[in-house]
Amino acid sequence: MLRIRNLEVGYGKLKVLKRISLHVAPGEIITIIGANGAGKTTLLHTIAGLLRASGGEVVLRDQNLREYPARKIVGLGVSLVPEGRQVFATMTVMENLQMGAYLPMRRDKNRVREQLAWIIELFPVLHERAGQLAGTLSGGEQQMLAMGRALMAQPALIMMDEPSTGLAPLIVKNIFKVIVKMREAGNTVLLVEQNAKAALHIADRGYVMETGHILAQGAAADLLANQDVQRAYLGRDVDAQT
Amino acid sequence: MQFCLCHGGLVFFMTPELFLQYLFAGVTYGLIYAIVAIGFNIIYNTTGIINFAQGEFVMLGGMTAISLHHYLPLPLAIAAAVAITMVIGALIEMVFIRWLHNPSILRMIIITIGLSILIREGALHIWGEGVRALPYFNGNEITSIVVLGVGVSPQVFWVLGVCGLMVAALYLFFKFVPLGLVMRACAANRVAATLCGVSTKNMVTFSFVLSAGIGAMAGCVVSPITYSQYDGGTNLAIKGFTVAILGGLGNSMAAVAAGLLLGIIEAFSISVVPLAFQDAIAIGILLIILFIRPHGLFGNRSAAMLKEF
Numbered sequence: 434m435l436r437i438r439n440l441e442v443g444y445g446k447l448k449v450l451k452r453i454s455l456h457v458a459p460g461e462i463i464t465i466i467g468a469n470g471a472g473k474t475t476l477l478h479t480i481a482g483l484l485r486a487s488g489g490e491v492v493l494r495d496q497n498l499r500e501y502p503a504r505k506i507v508g509l510g511v512s513l514v515p516e517g518r519q520v521f522a523t524m525t526v527m528e529n530l531q532m533g534a535y536l537p538m539r540r541d542k543n544r545v546r547e548q549l550a551w552i553i554e555l556f557p558v559l560h561e562r563a564g565q566l567a568g569t570l571s572g573g574e575q576q577m578l579a580m581g582r583a584l585m586a587q588p589a590l591i592m593m594d595e596p597s598t599g600l601a602p603l604i605v606k607n608i609f610k611v612i613v614k615m616r617e618a619g620n621t622v623l624l625v626e627q628n629a630k631a632a633l634h635i636a637d638r639g640y641v642m643e644t645g646h647i648l649a650q651g652a653a654a655d656l657l658a659n660q661d662v663q664r665a666y667l668g669r670d671v672d673a674q675t
Numbered sequence: 676m677q678f679c680l681c682h683g684g685l686v687f688f689m690t691p692e693l694f695l696q697y698l699f700a701g702v703t704y705g706l707i708y709a710i711v712a713i714g715f716n717i718i719y720n721t722t723g724i725i726n727f728a729q730g731e732f733v734m735l736g737g738m739t740a741i742s743l744h745h746y747l748p749l750p751l752a753i754a755a756a757v758a759i760t761m762v763i764g765a766l767i768e769m770v771f772i773r774w775l776h777n778p779s780i781l782r783m784i785i786i787t788i789g790l791s792i793l794i795r796e797g798a799l800h801i802w803g804e805g806v807r808a809l810p811y812f813n814g815n816e817i818t819s820i821v822v823l824g825v826g827v828s829p830q831v832f833w834v835l836g837v838c839g840l841m842v843a844a845l846y847l848f849f850k851f852v853p854l855g856l857v858m859r860a861c862a863a864n865r866v867a868a869t870l871c872g873v874s875t876k877n878m879v880t881f882s883f884v885l886s887a888g889i890g891a892m893a894g895c896v897v898s899p900i901t902y903s904q905y906d907g908g909t910n911l912a913i914k915g916f917t918v919a920i921l922g923g924l925g926n927s928m929a930a931v932a933a934g935l936l937l938g939i940i941e942a943f944s945i946s947v948v949p950l951a952f953q954d955a956i957a958i959g960i961l962l963i964i965l966f967i968r969p970h971g972l973f974g975n976r977s978a979a980m981l982k983e984f
Contacts, residue, residue: 481870507872515870521863524856531853532860536872538853586871 522568533585705938711915730912736891764887923971
């Protein structure tokens with residue numbers, strides 16, 4: 434579905450992504466883990482078109498995404514749930530969801546209505562808070578709203594940037610459950626997480642990023658079992674156990 | 676609160692007729708200030724900048740309508756003047772603002788100040804220094820409608836009606852019309868709006884078109900009372916800016932309240948201080964507000980701290 438080859442992105446002379454390659458197949462949950470500054474957010478922003486790449490290719494199905502501005506990429510079926518939720522704070526929950534359907538609304542209103550019903554089924558709390566200003570929601574509710582808004586665009590591929598940041602463990606569990614449900618409904622998910630353990634538990638495959646490179650990749654179960662990954666990202670003291 | 680006391684004191688020395696005269700004058704000017712302030716707010720909300728050429732839109736609307744009125748009947752002349760000013764607003768945005776990549780706030784402000792000078796000089800070149808006016812929409816200078824025992828020019832009701840209608844229409848537009856919703860979304864979070872598929876650049880252009888339109892409309896209805904001149908926009912921009920700050924930048928409904936407040940204070944000030952000091956009152960209020968309540972009378976302090984400017 435998505436294929437990235439030798440992608441290079443930088444701010445001025447500083448290269449943040451150094452010849453990154455990865456692919457995402459339809460229906461997969463792929464997770465990208467890595468420490469702060471590894472370039473995970475930069476990667477997502479480049480796919481979404483918010484940043485321009487200096488080299489390499491990003492291909493969705495047959496489309497070269499590098500040729501499109503961010504606002505067109507949504508229409509091609511790639512939605513980003515940005516880091517820090519980025520909800521429209523001064524607008525109500527329902528208006529936020531309406532904004533998510535900005536493009537599909539022109540094509541098929543009935544389909545948008547169905548999508549809204551499904552999103553409310555995923556996040557019943559959004560229905561209860563429909564008339565409330567998004568800025569007054571709790572962090573977890575804002576995360577759900579940001580995900581709901583991205584889903585309103587009816588994406589084939591949904592990218593999530595650190596959805597668990599700053600949330601209570603119970604809410605994180607809830608959100609990860611929804612990610613699994615989204616896959617069951619046919620969405621493909623690209624998940625960037627610092628909470629590597631939780632992410633690898635729901636993912637099919639994973640990539641480990643460090644300072645702009647991909648260090649390791651493989652089935653999620655293999656990465657979970659990998660001693661280097663455990664030592665660096667899962668906070669497990671492997672040496673003490675052996 | 677001290678304003679109410681002030682009114683009470685004035686009423687004591689004033690006949691009820693005079694009081695009403697001042698009140699009507701105050702509300703008339705106040706609504707014009709409010710329209711200019713709303714023009715500021717619309718552009719501020721989508722771009723984060725203050726468009727200091729906002730007053731020039733008001734001037735352009737009035738002057739263009741006056742010129743067109745030689746050839747066209749009044750309603751058509753006004754409609755055409757508003758349309759022309761909207762096109763000028765769009766051109767200004769497309770030529771001077773659109774292609775800038777992440778410009779700093781300061782750079783944008785200097786650009787709009789430069790534009791306001793450019794438009795003013797252009798207007799001087801086209802129309803000269805003369806003072807002009809549209810004819811009264813109904814009757815003439817001395818026609819008056821008696822309200823509560825005082826004679827009020829019908830033009831005052833035109834100003835009240837048209838400005839009131841514009842405020843109500845804008846409120847409904849931002850609340851219920853999809854395009855208004857999208858503009859609010861751009862104001863709330865530009866990156867998130869882009870991620871929803873919105874062309875934020877087009878929304879910025881549209882915000883210039885919208886504020887040019889309402890400014891020009893206000894310039895037309897008020898022209899018979901206040902007259903139009905090539906440099907009439909500067910004064911209105913200062914008053915409108917004061918009102919926008921007084922109400923809290925970005926808050927259009929508060930701008931209406933603040934506009935009425937400033938208009939009424941100015942109108943009643945004539946009975947206390949000489950006319951020449953009238954403009955000083957607006958500047959004085961602006962300075963006091965910037966010192967003690969920079970987030971405005973109705974603004975939220977914590978929300979104001981999050982803003983860039």
